[in-house]
Amino acid sequence: MTQTLSDALTDVRRAYRLLWGYQKRILHIVTLIREQLGFVPDQIDFKFELPDDAIQAPDNWMWDALPFSLIGFESTDGTDSRKIGARLLYIDIVSDTGLNDEKARGGGNWEPDPARFPPPEECRSELHLYLLENTRNRRGEIYWHDEVVMRLDHWNPDAKVYDDKGSGVRIYGERIDLSELGTPEALADRVELFRVNANRELATIAGR
Known part of the structure; x- marks a missing residue:
């Protein structure tokens, strides 16, 4: 059955409303992870350019208008970043692994085209959770984002x-599949597991 233009536009309206709810949920998840692990917000790492007047050009990357498709949230532990043991929490949101993989293949040379992605059913929506730890005393503070x-x-x-x-x-x-985080309890349990694993592995390699 051929889809009419009216049906397609109904899907667009439905998609915008679904996207609104998804992005709200992502922000709640990021906030809960920070709070559970004891970190405070710092910078946001946008993987595409933020939209400006150039977005009006038809050949501009439309992903610039969809910043939550791939986005990273940086949070610090509030300690002196010059000291050994200071940490940064990095929460990387990969809304579509098809987009992430195609972006990596292109290396910025072409705009990722959904026509080249695998079917949505074969892709995943993931959260990549990282803990970074300073390993040496420094004269100046770490500028985590730039450095x-x-x-x-x-x-x-x-x-x-x-x-x-x-x-x-x-x-x-x-790597955490977002489908695993459907309830507050599931999220809390998975974040606690990450905490235990990260602390153990970082301590092991540091000889602590």
Whole structure:
């Protein structure tokens, strides 16, 4: 059965309303994770350009108008970042692994086209949760976003610790399917498991 234009526009209105609710839920999840782990908001890492007047150009990347499709939230632990043990929590929202994979393949050379994504049923919506830890005393504070988040190239949520000697930072990450977080209890349990795993793995590699 061929879809009429009226039907398609009804789907668009439905999609906008669904997206509104999804993004609200993401913000609640991010807030609850921060609070449970004891971190405070810092910066937001937008993976696409924020929309401005250039969005009017037909050849502009339309993903710029959908910033929650791929977005990272940075939070600090409130300690002196110059000291060993200071930490940053990084919450990476991957709303569509099809988009994330295609963006990585393109390397910024072309706009990810949904026509090249796998079917939605074969993709996932994920949360990549990272804990970064300062490993050396410093004269000046760490500017986590510019000095670490934007430069550290090892962002694999594979439940292993990466020890970046150059930046003096260790990073531990886990991949969580958003479908696992359907209730507050499920979210709290999964975040607690991450806390236990991250603390254990970071302590092990540090010889603590």
